[in-house]
Amino acid sequence: MxxxxxxxxxxxxxxxxxxxxxxxxxxxxxxxxxxxxxxxxxxxxxxxxxxxxxxxxxxxxxxxxxxxxxxxxxxxxxxxxxxxxxxxxNPGEMITKDYIELTLRKTEEKSVAIVFGRLMCNLGQYDKSQHYFEQLRKDPNGENLAWIEFNIGRVLCYKGEWKEARDHFDCAYDRMVANKPVRVKDSTRVLDKIGLILENQGKYDEALGYYKQALDIKEKCYLPGSVSIAASFNHIGNILSSQKKYNEALDFYKRALDIEGKCFSSGHVNIAANHNKIGIILRGQGRYDEALKYYQRALEMQEEHYPSGHADIAHSLSNIGHILFDQAKYDEALDYYQRALKMREKYYPSCDIAIVQSLNNIGGLLFEHEKYDEALDYYKRLLKIQEDYYSSDELDIAQSFNKLGKILYHQQRYDTALHYHQRALKIQVKHYSSDYVDIATSLNNIGLILEKQVKYDEALDYYQRSLKIQEESYPFGHVYVARNLTSIGDILYHQRNYDDALDYYQRSLKMQEEYYRSGHVEIAKSLYSIGTIFYDQENYDEALDYFQRALKMREKYCSSDHVNIGESLNIIGICYEKQNKTKIALDYYHRPMTIFMKFLPPDHPSRIRIEERIHRLTKKK
CATH class of the missing domain: 3.90.176.10 (Toxin ADP-ribosyltransferase; Chain A, domain 1)
Incomplete structure:
Protein backbone atom coordinates (compact mmCIF):
# COMPACT_ATOMS: atom_id res chain seq x y z
CA MET A 1 0.00 0.00 0.00
CA ASN A 90 12.29 -2.23 15.75
CA PRO A 91 10.27 -4.78 17.78
CA GLY A 92 7.18 -3.13 16.34
CA GLU A 93 7.92 -4.77 13.02
CA MET A 94 7.79 -8.18 14.68
CA ILE A 95 4.56 -7.25 16.51
CA THR A 96 2.96 -6.31 13.20
CA LYS A 97 4.19 -9.53 11.66
CA ASP A 98 2.83 -11.56 14.59
CA TYR A 99 -0.56 -9.79 14.32
CA ILE A 100 -0.81 -10.60 10.63
CA GLU A 101 0.12 -14.25 11.22
CA LEU A 102 -2.42 -14.54 14.06
CA THR A 103 -5.15 -13.03 11.88
CA LEU A 104 -4.24 -15.37 9.04
CA ARG A 105 -4.74 -18.35 11.35
CA LYS A 106 -7.89 -16.99 12.99
CA THR A 107 -9.70 -16.13 9.75
CA GLU A 108 -8.11 -18.91 7.68
CA GLU A 109 -7.19 -16.10 5.32
CA LYS A 110 -4.20 -16.79 3.08
CA SER A 111 -3.55 -13.27 1.78
CA VAL A 112 -1.46 -10.68 3.62
CA ALA A 113 -2.96 -7.99 1.37
CA ILE A 114 -6.47 -8.88 2.57
CA VAL A 115 -5.37 -9.01 6.22
CA PHE A 116 -3.76 -5.58 5.96
CA GLY A 117 -7.05 -4.06 4.79
CA ARG A 118 -8.90 -5.83 7.61
CA LEU A 119 -6.41 -4.39 10.09
CA MET A 120 -7.35 -0.84 9.09
CA CYS A 121 -11.01 -1.73 9.55
CA ASN A 122 -10.31 -3.28 12.96
CA LEU A 123 -8.55 -0.05 13.98
CA GLY A 124 -11.67 1.92 13.08
CA GLN A 125 -10.17 3.43 9.91
CA TYR A 126 -13.25 2.52 7.89
CA ASP A 127 -12.91 5.00 5.03
CA LYS A 128 -9.25 4.08 4.49
CA SER A 129 -10.05 0.38 4.62
CA GLN A 130 -12.91 0.80 2.15
CA HIS A 131 -10.74 2.83 -0.23
CA TYR A 132 -7.96 0.23 0.05
CA PHE A 133 -10.25 -2.68 -0.89
CA GLU A 134 -11.90 -0.70 -3.68
CA GLN A 135 -8.47 0.02 -5.17
CA LEU A 136 -7.54 -3.63 -4.73
CA ARG A 137 -10.70 -4.64 -6.60
CA LYS A 138 -9.64 -2.45 -9.55
CA ASP A 139 -6.18 -4.03 -9.62
CA PRO A 140 -6.48 -7.35 -7.74
CA ASN A 141 -3.12 -8.72 -8.90
CA GLY A 142 -4.27 -12.27 -8.23
CA GLU A 143 -6.15 -11.51 -4.99
CA ASN A 144 -9.48 -13.27 -4.52
CA LEU A 145 -12.33 -11.04 -5.70
CA ALA A 146 -14.91 -12.75 -3.47
CA TRP A 147 -12.91 -11.87 -0.35
CA ILE A 148 -12.39 -8.31 -1.61
CA GLU A 149 -16.17 -7.88 -2.04
CA PHE A 150 -16.72 -9.49 1.37
CA ASN A 151 -14.37 -7.05 3.09
CA ILE A 152 -15.91 -4.02 1.39
CA GLY A 153 -19.25 -5.24 2.74
CA ARG A 154 -17.67 -5.74 6.18
CA VAL A 155 -16.47 -2.12 6.28
CA LEU A 156 -19.87 -0.83 5.17
CA CYS A 157 -21.46 -2.94 7.91
CA TYR A 158 -19.33 -1.19 10.53
CA LYS A 159 -20.38 2.15 9.02
CA GLY A 160 -24.05 1.16 9.34
CA GLU A 161 -24.63 1.27 5.58
CA TRP A 162 -26.67 -1.94 5.56
CA LYS A 163 -28.12 -1.82 2.05
CA GLU A 164 -24.77 -1.18 0.37
CA ALA A 165 -23.09 -3.82 2.55
CA ARG A 166 -25.74 -6.39 1.57
CA ASP A 167 -25.04 -5.76 -2.14
CA HIS A 168 -21.35 -6.57 -1.65
CA PHE A 169 -22.08 -9.65 0.48
CA ASP A 170 -24.48 -10.94 -2.17
CA CYS A 171 -21.79 -10.42 -4.80
CA ALA A 172 -19.21 -12.25 -2.64
CA TYR A 173 -21.63 -15.15 -2.08
CA ASP A 174 -22.44 -15.43 -5.80
CA ARG A 175 -18.72 -15.63 -6.62
CA MET A 176 -18.17 -18.33 -4.00
CA VAL A 177 -21.02 -20.59 -5.14
CA ALA A 178 -20.07 -20.07 -8.80
CA ASN A 179 -16.56 -21.28 -8.05
CA LYS A 180 -15.51 -24.79 -9.07
CA PRO A 181 -15.57 -26.48 -6.62
CA VAL A 182 -18.16 -24.47 -4.69
CA ARG A 183 -16.55 -22.71 -1.71
CA VAL A 184 -19.15 -23.97 0.75
CA LYS A 185 -17.07 -23.45 3.89
CA ASP A 186 -16.11 -19.87 2.97
CA SER A 187 -19.74 -19.03 2.24
CA THR A 188 -20.64 -19.40 5.93
CA ARG A 189 -18.83 -16.14 6.73
CA VAL A 190 -20.96 -14.33 4.14
CA LEU A 191 -24.18 -15.96 5.37
CA ASP A 192 -23.38 -14.84 8.93
CA LYS A 193 -22.84 -11.26 7.78
CA ILE A 194 -26.11 -11.19 5.82
CA GLY A 195 -27.83 -12.55 8.93
CA LEU A 196 -26.28 -9.73 10.97
CA ILE A 197 -27.60 -7.08 8.57
CA LEU A 198 -31.11 -8.53 8.71
CA GLU A 199 -30.89 -8.73 12.50
CA ASN A 200 -29.93 -5.05 12.71
CA GLN A 201 -32.87 -4.23 10.44
CA GLY A 202 -35.23 -6.09 12.79
CA LYS A 203 -35.96 -8.81 10.20
CA TYR A 204 -35.50 -11.60 12.72
CA ASP A 205 -37.12 -14.50 10.86
CA GLU A 206 -35.02 -13.86 7.75
CA ALA A 207 -31.88 -13.42 9.83
CA LEU A 208 -32.56 -16.70 11.63
CA GLY A 209 -32.82 -18.48 8.27
CA TYR A 210 -29.36 -17.29 7.21
CA TYR A 211 -27.80 -18.08 10.59
CA LYS A 212 -29.24 -21.61 10.54
CA GLN A 213 -28.07 -22.14 6.96
CA ALA A 214 -24.55 -21.15 8.03
CA LEU A 215 -24.73 -23.46 11.07
CA ASP A 216 -25.84 -26.44 8.96
CA ILE A 217 -22.77 -26.00 6.73
CA LYS A 218 -20.40 -25.47 9.66
CA GLU A 219 -21.56 -28.65 11.39
CA LYS A 220 -20.56 -30.55 8.24
CA CYS A 221 -17.27 -28.73 7.60
CA TYR A 222 -15.89 -28.12 11.12
CA LEU A 223 -15.16 -30.31 14.13
CA PRO A 224 -17.97 -30.31 16.75
CA GLY A 225 -16.09 -28.08 19.21
CA SER A 226 -15.15 -25.38 16.70
CA VAL A 227 -15.36 -21.73 17.78
CA SER A 228 -17.03 -21.02 14.44
CA ILE A 229 -19.94 -23.26 15.49
CA ALA A 230 -20.03 -21.47 18.86
CA ALA A 231 -20.33 -18.17 16.96
CA SER A 232 -23.38 -19.54 15.12
CA PHE A 233 -24.94 -20.65 18.41
CA ASN A 234 -24.48 -17.08 19.67
CA HIS A 235 -26.00 -15.56 16.53
CA ILE A 236 -29.08 -17.78 16.79
CA GLY A 237 -29.33 -17.09 20.52
CA ASN A 238 -29.34 -13.35 19.84
CA ILE A 239 -32.25 -13.69 17.40
CA LEU A 240 -34.29 -15.91 19.72
CA SER A 241 -33.67 -13.47 22.56
CA SER A 242 -34.93 -10.58 20.41
CA GLN A 243 -38.01 -12.68 19.61
CA LYS A 244 -38.50 -13.21 23.36
CA LYS A 245 -38.07 -16.97 22.93
CA TYR A 246 -35.98 -17.01 26.06
CA ASN A 247 -35.78 -20.73 26.79
CA GLU A 248 -34.56 -21.52 23.27
CA ALA A 249 -32.12 -18.59 23.35
CA LEU A 250 -30.74 -19.76 26.69
CA ASP A 251 -30.09 -23.22 25.27
CA PHE A 252 -28.05 -21.82 22.36
CA TYR A 253 -26.07 -19.46 24.60
CA LYS A 254 -25.17 -22.30 26.95
CA ARG A 255 -24.09 -24.50 24.03
CA ALA A 256 -21.87 -21.66 22.81
CA LEU A 257 -20.44 -21.14 26.29
CA ASP A 258 -19.65 -24.84 26.61
CA ILE A 259 -17.50 -24.71 23.46
CA GLU A 260 -15.86 -21.38 24.34
CA GLY A 261 -14.97 -22.64 27.80
CA LYS A 262 -12.92 -25.42 26.19
CA CYS A 263 -11.31 -23.29 23.47
CA PHE A 264 -10.51 -20.02 25.24
CA SER A 265 -8.86 -18.92 28.47
CA SER A 266 -11.21 -18.17 31.37
CA GLY A 267 -11.02 -14.42 30.87
CA HIS A 268 -11.65 -14.39 27.12
CA VAL A 269 -13.93 -11.61 25.91
CA ASN A 270 -16.36 -14.13 24.34
CA ILE A 271 -16.81 -16.04 27.60
CA ALA A 272 -17.47 -12.90 29.64
CA ALA A 273 -19.88 -11.62 26.97
CA ASN A 274 -21.76 -14.92 26.98
CA HIS A 275 -22.15 -14.81 30.75
CA ASN A 276 -23.74 -11.39 30.35
CA LYS A 277 -26.07 -12.65 27.60
CA ILE A 278 -27.22 -15.55 29.74
CA GLY A 279 -27.72 -13.13 32.62
CA ILE A 280 -29.93 -10.94 30.43
CA ILE A 281 -32.11 -13.94 29.50
CA LEU A 282 -32.45 -15.07 33.11
CA ARG A 283 -33.33 -11.54 34.17
CA GLY A 284 -36.03 -11.44 31.48
CA GLN A 285 -37.46 -14.63 32.97
CA GLY A 286 -37.47 -13.15 36.45
CA ARG A 287 -34.75 -15.58 37.63
CA TYR A 288 -32.84 -12.81 39.34
CA ASP A 289 -30.56 -14.80 41.64
CA GLU A 290 -29.31 -16.96 38.75
CA ALA A 291 -28.86 -13.91 36.53
CA LEU A 292 -26.87 -12.18 39.25
CA LYS A 293 -24.43 -15.09 39.43
CA TYR A 294 -23.74 -14.91 35.69
CA TYR A 295 -23.31 -11.13 35.79
CA GLN A 296 -20.94 -11.35 38.76
CA ARG A 297 -18.89 -14.07 37.05
CA ALA A 298 -18.57 -11.88 33.95
CA LEU A 299 -17.45 -8.96 36.10
CA GLU A 300 -14.86 -11.09 37.91
CA MET A 301 -13.35 -12.17 34.57
CA GLN A 302 -13.28 -8.64 33.23
CA GLU A 303 -11.74 -7.11 36.36
CA GLU A 304 -9.06 -9.80 36.35
CA HIS A 305 -8.13 -9.67 32.66
CA TYR A 306 -9.18 -6.25 31.32
CA PRO A 307 -7.56 -2.87 31.98
CA SER A 308 -9.38 -0.72 34.55
CA GLY A 309 -11.96 1.50 32.91
CA HIS A 310 -12.72 -0.98 30.13
CA ALA A 311 -16.17 -0.42 28.64
CA ASP A 312 -17.23 -4.02 29.34
CA ILE A 313 -16.50 -3.63 33.07
CA ALA A 314 -18.80 -0.62 33.29
CA HIS A 315 -21.42 -2.57 31.32
CA SER A 316 -21.28 -5.48 33.78
CA LEU A 317 -21.53 -3.12 36.75
CA SER A 318 -24.69 -1.69 35.18
CA ASN A 319 -26.11 -5.18 34.59
CA ILE A 320 -25.64 -6.07 38.26
CA GLY A 321 -27.28 -2.77 39.16
CA HIS A 322 -30.29 -3.73 37.01
CA ILE A 323 -30.76 -7.01 38.91
CA LEU A 324 -30.48 -5.36 42.32
CA PHE A 325 -32.96 -2.73 41.13
CA ASP A 326 -35.39 -5.48 40.09
CA GLN A 327 -35.00 -6.99 43.56
CA ALA A 328 -35.81 -3.59 45.11
CA LYS A 329 -32.30 -3.47 46.65
CA TYR A 330 -32.07 0.17 45.72
CA ASP A 331 -29.05 1.18 47.81
CA GLU A 332 -26.92 -1.67 46.44
CA ALA A 333 -28.14 -1.02 42.89
CA LEU A 334 -27.28 2.65 43.24
CA ASP A 335 -23.74 1.76 44.29
CA TYR A 336 -23.18 -0.32 41.15
CA TYR A 337 -24.76 2.30 38.89
CA GLN A 338 -22.56 5.01 40.40
CA ARG A 339 -19.42 2.90 40.01
CA ALA A 340 -20.27 2.44 36.34
CA LEU A 341 -20.91 6.17 35.92
CA LYS A 342 -17.67 7.14 37.67
CA MET A 343 -15.70 4.80 35.41
CA ARG A 344 -17.37 6.09 32.27
CA GLU A 345 -16.90 9.74 33.22
CA LYS A 346 -13.21 9.11 33.84
CA TYR A 347 -12.44 7.34 30.57
CA TYR A 348 -15.07 8.48 28.06
CA PRO A 349 -15.81 11.87 26.48
CA SER A 350 -18.62 13.72 28.24
CA CYS A 351 -21.03 13.14 25.35
CA ASP A 352 -20.58 9.35 25.23
CA ILE A 353 -23.81 7.38 25.03
CA ALA A 354 -22.63 5.15 27.90
CA ILE A 355 -22.56 8.16 30.26
CA VAL A 356 -26.08 9.05 29.16
CA GLN A 357 -27.18 5.47 29.93
CA SER A 358 -25.62 5.61 33.41
CA LEU A 359 -27.32 8.91 34.22
CA ASN A 360 -30.59 7.41 32.99
CA ASN A 361 -30.13 4.30 35.18
CA ILE A 362 -29.48 6.37 38.30
CA GLY A 363 -32.30 8.78 37.54
CA GLY A 364 -34.73 5.90 37.05
CA LEU A 365 -33.69 4.25 40.30
CA LEU A 366 -34.07 7.45 42.30
CA PHE A 367 -37.49 8.01 40.70
CA GLU A 368 -38.70 4.54 41.76
CA HIS A 369 -37.26 5.21 45.23
CA GLU A 370 -39.37 8.41 45.27
CA LYS A 371 -36.27 10.59 45.63
CA TYR A 372 -37.65 13.01 43.10
CA ASP A 373 -35.28 15.96 43.65
CA GLU A 374 -32.20 13.78 43.14
CA ALA A 375 -33.76 12.00 40.16
CA LEU A 376 -34.55 15.38 38.61
CA ASP A 377 -30.90 16.41 38.94
CA TYR A 378 -29.65 13.31 37.08
CA TYR A 379 -32.23 13.62 34.32
CA LYS A 380 -31.34 17.30 33.85
CA ARG A 381 -27.66 16.37 33.51
CA LEU A 382 -28.66 13.74 30.96
CA LEU A 383 -30.81 16.23 29.04
CA LYS A 384 -28.00 18.82 28.95
CA ILE A 385 -25.67 16.32 27.27
CA GLN A 386 -28.36 15.44 24.75
CA GLU A 387 -29.17 19.08 23.98
CA ASP A 388 -25.46 19.98 23.65
CA TYR A 389 -24.52 17.14 21.33
CA TYR A 390 -27.71 15.86 19.69
CA SER A 391 -30.09 17.44 17.22
CA SER A 392 -32.80 19.41 19.03
CA ASP A 393 -35.51 17.09 17.72
CA GLU A 394 -33.84 13.77 18.60
CA LEU A 395 -36.22 11.11 19.89
CA ASP A 396 -33.90 10.47 22.85
CA ILE A 397 -34.52 14.06 23.93
CA ALA A 398 -38.26 13.40 23.73
CA GLN A 399 -37.82 10.46 26.12
CA SER A 400 -35.92 12.70 28.55
CA PHE A 401 -38.68 15.32 28.38
CA ASN A 402 -41.21 12.62 29.31
CA LYS A 403 -39.07 11.44 32.24
CA LEU A 404 -38.71 14.97 33.58
CA GLY A 405 -42.45 15.42 33.14
CA LYS A 406 -43.18 12.30 35.21
CA ILE A 407 -40.99 13.51 38.09
CA LEU A 408 -42.60 16.95 38.06
CA TYR A 409 -46.02 15.26 38.00
CA HIS A 410 -45.18 13.40 41.20
CA GLN A 411 -43.95 16.67 42.71
CA GLN A 412 -47.36 18.16 41.80
CA ARG A 413 -45.68 20.75 39.56
CA TYR A 414 -48.31 20.15 36.92
CA ASP A 415 -47.81 23.16 34.65
CA THR A 416 -44.08 22.50 34.21
CA ALA A 417 -44.70 18.77 33.78
CA LEU A 418 -47.29 19.50 31.10
CA HIS A 419 -44.79 21.70 29.26
CA TYR A 420 -42.21 18.86 29.09
CA HIS A 421 -44.75 16.26 27.94
CA GLN A 422 -46.01 18.60 25.22
CA ARG A 423 -42.44 19.17 23.98
CA ALA A 424 -41.93 15.40 23.88
CA LEU A 425 -45.14 14.92 21.91
CA LYS A 426 -44.14 17.61 19.41
CA ILE A 427 -40.87 15.78 18.62
CA GLN A 428 -42.57 12.38 18.38
CA VAL A 429 -45.28 13.63 16.01
CA LYS A 430 -42.51 14.95 13.75
CA HIS A 431 -40.68 11.60 13.59
CA TYR A 432 -43.36 8.93 13.97
CA SER A 433 -46.52 8.03 12.12
CA SER A 434 -49.66 9.16 13.94
CA ASP A 435 -50.38 5.65 15.25
CA TYR A 436 -47.02 5.03 16.95
CA VAL A 437 -47.18 3.71 20.53
CA ASP A 438 -44.72 6.28 21.93
CA ILE A 439 -47.15 9.00 20.84
CA ALA A 440 -49.86 7.16 22.78
CA THR A 441 -47.64 7.24 25.89
CA SER A 442 -47.14 11.00 25.63
CA LEU A 443 -50.86 11.56 25.07
CA ASN A 444 -51.55 9.48 28.18
CA ASN A 445 -49.00 11.47 30.23
CA ILE A 446 -50.71 14.72 29.24
CA GLY A 447 -54.08 13.22 30.12
CA LEU A 448 -52.86 12.35 33.62
CA ILE A 449 -51.83 15.95 34.27
CA LEU A 450 -55.07 17.41 32.93
CA GLU A 451 -56.97 14.97 35.17
CA LYS A 452 -55.04 16.26 38.21
CA GLN A 453 -55.90 19.81 37.13
CA VAL A 454 -59.58 18.76 37.09
CA LYS A 455 -59.77 19.46 33.35
CA TYR A 456 -61.76 16.29 32.80
CA ASP A 457 -63.05 16.93 29.29
CA GLU A 458 -59.55 17.70 27.97
CA ALA A 459 -58.07 14.75 29.84
CA LEU A 460 -60.72 12.43 28.40
CA ASP A 461 -59.87 13.60 24.88
CA TYR A 462 -56.16 12.79 25.35
CA TYR A 463 -56.91 9.41 26.94
CA GLN A 464 -59.23 8.44 24.10
CA ARG A 465 -56.69 9.48 21.45
CA SER A 466 -54.10 7.40 23.26
CA LEU A 467 -56.48 4.43 23.54
CA LYS A 468 -57.24 4.50 19.82
CA ILE A 469 -53.53 4.15 18.98
CA GLN A 470 -52.97 1.42 21.56
CA GLU A 471 -55.94 -0.67 20.42
CA GLU A 472 -54.64 -0.53 16.84
CA SER A 473 -51.13 -1.46 17.98
CA TYR A 474 -52.25 -4.22 20.37
CA PRO A 475 -55.39 -5.75 18.79
CA PHE A 476 -55.34 -8.70 21.21
CA GLY A 477 -54.96 -6.56 24.30
CA HIS A 478 -52.07 -5.39 26.44
CA VAL A 479 -51.48 -4.01 29.93
CA TYR A 480 -50.95 -0.56 28.37
CA VAL A 481 -54.43 -0.74 26.88
CA ALA A 482 -55.82 -1.88 30.23
CA ARG A 483 -54.21 1.08 32.03
CA ASN A 484 -55.72 3.48 29.53
CA LEU A 485 -59.15 1.92 29.96
CA THR A 486 -58.75 2.44 33.70
CA SER A 487 -57.76 6.10 33.19
CA ILE A 488 -60.86 6.72 31.07
CA GLY A 489 -62.94 4.95 33.72
CA ASP A 490 -61.47 7.30 36.35
CA ILE A 491 -62.49 10.38 34.34
CA LEU A 492 -66.03 9.08 33.81
CA TYR A 493 -66.24 8.27 37.53
CA HIS A 494 -65.24 11.84 38.41
CA GLN A 495 -67.95 13.05 36.03
CA ARG A 496 -70.43 10.75 37.87
CA ASN A 497 -71.03 8.81 34.67
CA TYR A 498 -71.04 5.57 36.66
CA ASP A 499 -72.44 3.16 34.07
CA ASP A 500 -69.85 4.07 31.43
CA ALA A 501 -67.09 4.14 34.04
CA LEU A 502 -68.08 0.63 35.16
CA ASP A 503 -67.91 -0.59 31.56
CA TYR A 504 -64.34 0.72 31.12
CA TYR A 505 -63.20 -0.68 34.48
CA GLN A 506 -64.62 -4.11 33.64
CA ARG A 507 -62.97 -4.12 30.21
CA SER A 508 -59.68 -3.23 31.89
CA LEU A 509 -60.12 -5.96 34.51
CA LYS A 510 -60.83 -8.62 31.89
CA MET A 511 -57.67 -7.70 29.97
CA GLN A 512 -55.54 -7.64 33.13
CA GLU A 513 -56.78 -11.06 34.24
CA GLU A 514 -55.82 -12.48 30.84
CA TYR A 515 -52.37 -10.87 30.94
CA TYR A 516 -51.56 -11.46 34.63
CA ARG A 517 -52.69 -15.06 35.05
CA SER A 518 -51.38 -15.41 38.61
CA GLY A 519 -52.57 -12.01 39.81
CA HIS A 520 -51.12 -8.50 40.05
CA VAL A 521 -51.51 -5.26 42.02
CA GLU A 522 -53.07 -3.61 38.95
CA ILE A 523 -55.88 -6.18 39.08
CA ALA A 524 -56.41 -5.17 42.71
CA LYS A 525 -56.72 -1.53 41.63
CA SER A 526 -59.39 -2.39 39.03
CA LEU A 527 -61.33 -4.49 41.54
CA TYR A 528 -61.18 -1.60 44.00
CA SER A 529 -62.38 0.89 41.36
CA ILE A 530 -65.36 -1.32 40.45
CA GLY A 531 -66.17 -1.71 44.13
CA THR A 532 -66.14 2.08 44.51
CA ILE A 533 -68.80 2.48 41.81
CA PHE A 534 -71.08 -0.08 43.47
CA TYR A 535 -70.49 1.67 46.80
CA ASP A 536 -71.50 5.05 45.35
CA GLN A 537 -74.62 3.38 43.93
CA GLU A 538 -75.32 2.05 47.45
CA ASN A 539 -75.04 -1.53 46.22
CA TYR A 540 -73.02 -2.58 49.26
CA ASP A 541 -73.13 -6.36 48.74
CA GLU A 542 -71.58 -6.04 45.27
CA ALA A 543 -69.14 -3.44 46.56
CA LEU A 544 -68.01 -5.72 49.39
CA ASP A 545 -67.40 -8.58 46.98
CA TYR A 546 -65.03 -6.49 44.86
CA PHE A 547 -63.36 -4.82 47.85
CA GLN A 548 -62.70 -8.22 49.46
CA ARG A 549 -61.19 -9.55 46.22
CA ALA A 550 -59.00 -6.45 45.97
CA LEU A 551 -57.86 -6.90 49.58
CA LYS A 552 -57.00 -10.55 49.01
CA MET A 553 -54.82 -9.66 46.03
CA ARG A 554 -53.13 -6.76 47.80
CA GLU A 555 -52.31 -9.02 50.75
CA LYS A 556 -50.70 -11.41 48.27
CA TYR A 557 -48.54 -8.85 46.46
CA CYS A 558 -47.96 -6.03 48.98
CA SER A 559 -46.19 -6.03 52.33
CA SER A 560 -48.55 -6.65 55.27
CA ASP A 561 -48.34 -3.02 56.41
CA HIS A 562 -48.72 -1.41 52.99
CA VAL A 563 -50.96 1.68 52.94
CA ASN A 564 -53.07 0.17 50.13
CA ILE A 565 -54.00 -2.73 52.42
CA GLY A 566 -55.04 -0.18 55.02
CA GLU A 567 -57.15 1.56 52.37
CA SER A 568 -58.92 -1.72 51.49
CA LEU A 569 -59.60 -2.61 55.12
CA ASN A 570 -60.98 0.87 55.74
CA ILE A 571 -63.47 0.84 52.84
CA ILE A 572 -64.65 -2.66 53.79
CA GLY A 573 -65.29 -1.36 57.29
CA ILE A 574 -67.31 1.54 55.85
CA CYS A 575 -69.45 -0.88 53.82
CA TYR A 576 -70.23 -2.95 56.91
CA GLU A 577 -71.05 0.22 58.83
CA LYS A 578 -73.47 1.22 56.05
CA GLN A 579 -75.13 -2.19 56.53
CA ASN A 580 -75.33 -1.51 60.29
CA LYS A 581 -72.93 -4.37 61.05
CA THR A 582 -71.16 -2.33 63.71
CA LYS A 583 -69.05 -5.05 65.31
CA ILE A 584 -67.58 -6.26 61.99
CA ALA A 585 -67.04 -2.67 60.85
CA LEU A 586 -65.17 -1.78 64.04
CA ASP A 587 -62.90 -4.78 63.62
CA TYR A 588 -62.00 -3.67 60.09
CA TYR A 589 -61.34 -0.09 61.29
CA HIS A 590 -58.90 -1.21 63.99
CA ARG A 591 -56.75 -3.18 61.53
CA PRO A 592 -55.91 -0.28 59.16
CA MET A 593 -55.46 2.09 62.11
CA THR A 594 -52.26 0.23 63.01
CA ILE A 595 -50.96 0.76 59.47
CA PHE A 596 -51.98 4.43 59.29
CA MET A 597 -50.35 5.21 62.65
CA LYS A 598 -47.11 3.73 61.35
CA PHE A 599 -46.96 5.52 58.01
CA LEU A 600 -49.23 8.58 58.10
CA PRO A 601 -48.73 11.76 60.16
CA PRO A 602 -51.31 12.55 62.89
CA ASP A 603 -52.93 15.28 60.80
CA HIS A 604 -53.38 13.13 57.67
CA PRO A 605 -57.08 13.10 56.59
CA SER A 606 -57.26 9.29 56.31
CA ARG A 607 -55.92 8.86 59.82
CA ILE A 608 -58.21 11.52 61.30
CA ARG A 609 -61.33 10.05 59.65
CA ILE A 610 -60.67 6.49 60.81
CA GLU A 611 -60.03 7.69 64.38
CA GLU A 612 -63.40 9.45 64.27
CA ARG A 613 -65.13 6.30 62.98
CA ILE A 614 -63.59 4.11 65.69
CA HIS A 615 -64.60 6.64 68.34
CA ARG A 616 -68.16 6.88 67.00
CA LEU A 617 -68.74 3.12 66.77
CA THR A 618 -67.11 2.47 70.14
CA LYS A 619 -69.60 4.89 71.75
CA LYS A 620 -72.48 3.03 70.03
CA LYS A 621 -71.39 -0.23 71.64
Missing amino acids: NGYLSTSRRRPQTHDIATKLVKRTDVVSVLFQIEVHIKKIGNSVNFADITQFSEYPNGKEVLFDLNTCFKIESIEQDGSIELIRMKLS
Missing part, protein backbone atom coordinates in the same frame (compact mmCIF):
# COMPACT_ATOMS: atom_id res chain seq x y z
CA ASN A 2 1.37 3.40 -0.94
CA GLY A 3 1.11 6.00 1.83
CA TYR A 4 3.25 8.06 4.16
CA LEU A 5 3.07 9.79 7.52
CA SER A 6 4.09 13.45 7.23
CA THR A 7 5.97 15.02 10.16
CA SER A 8 8.05 18.15 10.72
CA ARG A 9 11.30 18.98 12.52
CA ARG A 10 9.90 22.43 13.35
CA ARG A 11 8.15 22.11 16.72
CA PRO A 12 6.61 25.64 16.80
CA GLN A 13 4.83 25.02 13.49
CA THR A 14 3.36 21.68 14.56
CA HIS A 15 2.42 23.12 17.96
CA ASP A 16 0.43 25.89 16.25
CA ILE A 17 -1.42 23.32 14.13
CA ALA A 18 -2.20 21.17 17.18
CA THR A 19 -3.62 24.11 19.14
CA LYS A 20 -5.73 25.48 16.29
CA LEU A 21 -9.28 26.08 17.52
CA VAL A 22 -11.96 23.63 16.42
CA LYS A 23 -15.73 23.75 16.93
CA ARG A 24 -15.95 20.26 18.43
CA THR A 25 -15.78 20.09 22.21
CA ASP A 26 -15.34 16.32 22.45
CA VAL A 27 -11.77 16.23 21.07
CA VAL A 28 -8.36 16.87 22.64
CA SER A 29 -5.43 18.50 20.84
CA VAL A 30 -2.48 16.10 20.61
CA LEU A 31 1.16 16.64 19.59
CA PHE A 32 3.27 13.57 18.75
CA GLN A 33 6.99 13.96 19.47
CA ILE A 34 9.05 11.28 17.69
CA GLU A 35 12.56 10.35 18.77
CA VAL A 36 14.79 8.53 16.26
CA HIS A 37 18.19 6.96 16.94
CA ILE A 38 19.38 6.57 13.36
CA LYS A 39 22.38 4.39 14.18
CA LYS A 40 20.29 1.92 16.18
CA ILE A 41 17.40 1.31 13.82
CA GLY A 42 19.34 -0.23 10.93
CA ASN A 43 17.55 -0.59 7.61
CA SER A 44 14.24 -1.90 8.91
CA VAL A 45 12.41 1.47 8.92
CA ASN A 46 11.75 3.54 5.81
CA PHE A 47 11.79 7.31 6.41
CA ALA A 48 13.41 10.33 4.80
CA ASP A 49 13.99 14.05 5.27
CA ILE A 50 12.47 15.62 2.13
CA THR A 51 13.16 19.28 2.94
CA GLN A 52 15.15 19.85 -0.26
CA PHE A 53 12.39 18.29 -2.42
CA SER A 54 9.41 19.92 -0.74
CA GLU A 55 7.37 22.81 -2.12
CA TYR A 56 7.55 24.24 1.41
CA PRO A 57 11.18 23.77 2.54
CA ASN A 58 10.61 25.83 5.68
CA GLY A 59 8.40 23.04 6.94
CA LYS A 60 11.45 20.72 7.29
CA GLU A 61 9.23 17.76 6.43
CA VAL A 62 10.12 14.15 7.25
CA LEU A 63 8.13 11.27 5.76
CA PHE A 64 7.68 7.87 7.43
CA ASP A 65 6.37 4.74 5.75
CA LEU A 66 2.82 4.01 6.99
CA ASN A 67 4.01 0.57 8.10
CA THR A 68 6.36 2.19 10.63
CA CYS A 69 5.75 1.20 14.27
CA PHE A 70 6.32 3.47 17.24
CA LYS A 71 6.64 2.76 20.95
CA ILE A 72 4.82 5.23 23.22
CA GLU A 73 7.18 6.40 25.97
CA SER A 74 4.92 8.83 27.82
CA ILE A 75 1.73 10.90 27.65
CA GLU A 76 1.70 14.20 29.53
CA GLN A 77 -0.13 17.51 29.66
CA ASP A 78 1.74 20.37 27.95
CA GLY A 79 -0.34 23.49 28.33
CA SER A 80 -3.56 23.03 26.37
CA ILE A 81 -2.41 19.91 24.51
CA GLU A 82 -1.54 16.30 25.25
CA LEU A 83 2.11 15.58 24.38
CA ILE A 84 2.75 11.97 23.35
CA ARG A 85 6.45 11.05 23.25
CA MET A 86 7.30 8.12 20.96
CA LYS A 87 10.34 6.24 19.69
CA LEU A 88 10.82 4.29 16.51
CA SER A 89 10.42 0.63 17.36
